[in-house]
Amino acid sequence: MKKMLILAFLLFFIMGAKAQETESLKQIYIPVIAKTIDFAFFQQLKAGALQAAKDYGIKTTFEGPKIGEPLEVQINAFKSALDENPQAIVLVALDAKALTPDLEEAQKAGIPVIGMDTGVDSPIVKTTVGIDNYGAGELAAAKMRELLGGQGKVGIIELDKTNKVGRERSDGFMNTLKENYPNMQVLPVQYSEDSRAAAAETAKSFLKTYPDVIGLFGVNGNMTEGIIDALKELNKAGSVTVIGFDSGKTITDAIREGIVAGAITQDPVGMGYKAIQTAIQASEGDTLPAFIDTGFFWYDKSNIDTPEIQKYLYE
Secondary structure (H helix, E strand, O other): OHHHHHHHHHHHHHHHHHHHHHHHHHOOEOOEEOOOOOOHHHHHHHHHHHHHHHHHOOEOOEEOOOOOOOHHHHHHHHHHHHHOOOOOEEEOOOOOOOOHHHHHHHHHOOOOEEEEOOOOOOOOOOEEEEOOHHHHHHHHHHHHHHHHOOOEEEEEEEEOOOOHHHHHHHHHHHHHHHHHOOOEEEOOOEEEOOOHHHHHHHHHHHHHHOOOOOEEEEOOHHHHHHHHHHHHHOOOOOOOEEEEEOOOHHHHHHHHHOOOOEEEEEOHHHHHHHHHHHHHHHHOOOOOOOEEEOOEEEEEOOOOOOHHHHOOOOO
């Protein structure tokens, strides 16, 4: 009887401890503050973050501005997240510097911030989970050289100058061509708002100003889709070699139709998952590398339908 009572007590103690441990884990809250919530890429990031939260038994939310809303929406979302006193925050910054005062507040409160996708120009951010954007630009340049035989004038349709991702991809592309392929001329970079319509207007103006351009690089999905629209409107589809970024039906259809030569895609689901996983580590005080690379992948008509690429295409 005494042994049974001891066993019962031990079982009760173990179950109670496990319940307490589980309850403690469920109290962990790690919000994601994104630069937008509308594009397919960000919905994929959200899916990955939610899956990680489910797997680790924590709470997460995914907040950010809608298309066309100002930067203040993201700043206010970050402030609101801070007010909830989370264990960590994952940030996809709309502007590489604008949230510096709020990052300082997070640091004072002992709340680690993890960058995702877009880097932040601040040492406060513990690490960034994303891709080597400069390296992706280098790959785009190598493909452009290959497709054009190392000759001709090419241009870049880039995001506005505050966007760190666009700048790194553009720099990787431009510097690689200038340093390694002297017979290729990189024309002045064209900056656009991060919308398909704005990118189309920028691309149309560029193509009219430089009618002899034979290659264009779009640094993200909106820039690429804008280039496609511009080429169609100007009846130049197929006459300019286009290298794009990201995926989506407009881009994948354009690759199959020969309007876009190829594009570089990412793994946003894996990125979102890894960011939450990393934020949990940060909340536990783990030492993290300065950057966590989730990889990028070239696809064109030759491999677009392979299983290896299909899992990285998002619409």
